[in-house]
Amino acid sequence: MKNNFQHAKNVVRKYYESFDKASDSNLVHVLKEHTTKDYHWRGMHPFYEQYGAEAVVEIFWKPFRESFLPIQRREDMFFAGANDCDDGKTQWVVSVGNLLGLFDTDWLGIPSTGKMIFLRYAEFHRVEGNKIAETALFCDVLSVMDQAGHYPLPPMTGAAFIYPGPRTHDGLLFDEQEPKEAIKTMEVLNKMISDLDEINKSGNDKCPPELLARAWNEDMIWYGPTGIGASYTIERYQKQHQYPFRENLTDKVFNGHIARFAEGNYCGFFGWPNLTNKNKGGFLGLPKSDVEAEMRVVDIYRREGDKLAENWVYIDILYYLYQQGLDVLGRMREMKSK
Structure with a gap:
């Protein structure tokens, strides 16, 4: 292998x-x-x-x-x-x-x-x-x-900057890795996914931080996509992303992943789409919509010990907006032509 x-x-x-x-x-x-x-x-x-x-x-x-x-x-x-x-x-x-x-x-x-x-x-x-x-x-x-100075959305709930790589500077796994480490990483990842599924089924949009702490370090860093931004610690992650995401979106359906794998202390996945949902109004500044909009998402994680420590996230936000009638790039081209 x-x-x-x-x-x-x-x-x-x-x-x-x-x-x-x-x-x-x-x-x-x-x-x-x-x-x-x-x-x-x-x-x-x-x-x-x-x-x-x-x-x-x-x-x-x-x-x-x-x-x-x-x-x-x-x-x-x-x-x-x-x-x-x-x-x-x-x-x-x-x-x-x-x-x-x-x-x-x-x-x-x-x-x-x-x-x-x-x-x-x-x-x-x-x-x-x-x-x-x-x-x-x-x-x-x-x-x-x-x-470039043309940010088109309301202010982000998290912080926007050029994100760094792993805190441990060991993310380039060019050499062979110990297979047992990948197994540990995948176990933590699947535990985190299971915890999220538990939250979804409970309908509790304000889940306690203790639930996240089962799979995440307290000083976790979540590097979210532009439009949402980055958060540091479980408390700020919940305040700046998890709660707004859960409270402003409804009818969430998880569609699975195309690829999900781990090596060493690192793992990641992507879906096409990962999930669909409806906007209650407010998320990314959008009005209420009955559109079942798709979200294409990437998550890359670094494990530290028996918990996740860092998470780099990519969401096709331009496509999510486009499905609900907001063509950000088209609007920019129109503004340039005037």
Whole structure:
């Protein structure tokens, strides 16, 4: 199992080494070299699902590179594992960090600044043999808008800044890891998910902090998506995210995950979508809506001892808003044209 994980990680590392150095004219060729013929790619709004190297480069990578060159991949976490969602039949690798570039050309209608910009990302890859068969790239477009001075939503309940990597600076798991540690990490993760399910079934939107403390360290850090922000300690996390989220959203339905895996002290998952819900009114400044809106979410965790210590979260908030009639990027393009 360890050797398989190392192979999968090497496949992704070789891909990054080639793709990040490739010229614009060679991107499709390099991506084809490292992906299967039926390559399936998922991206956040407005990129959505794409198939094949040509479409992925045309829809995402070409416009992004035109706006932000030169680009540095500043990786904070990198790990692999067997997918807990399909009993380990598939193997996944995830890279988490920032893509840094000079914002010299408008992107998605966001006015350029001529200054450096950090694009938060979490990129999942399913490896088959020597190729990448499937990718899910979550990136925080709202963070780019915020850094560029065009934040479009009400003030965040948490703090907004360029998030750091793990406190322990050990998130790059390039080498083999002890399998028993991954088992411990997955047990804590599944315990946390079970506790959340218990809260959902109880209907208690003001769950006591003691319930969270069963799986979380008291000094936990929750790095939420732009639009919500980051929180420190269980008490502030509940005040700044959990309670507003639970009190302002209703009819929550959990749809499961596509991939969920662990290696060492790290674990993560993503769904497409993870859950659906209705907005009672107030969440992200939105009015009440009867739309059963989808939430596509990524969670990356670091375990410390027998509890979770840090959590990096990505939510496709632009898509969540779009489903309820608020086209943030379209509105920005309209404002620019006036």
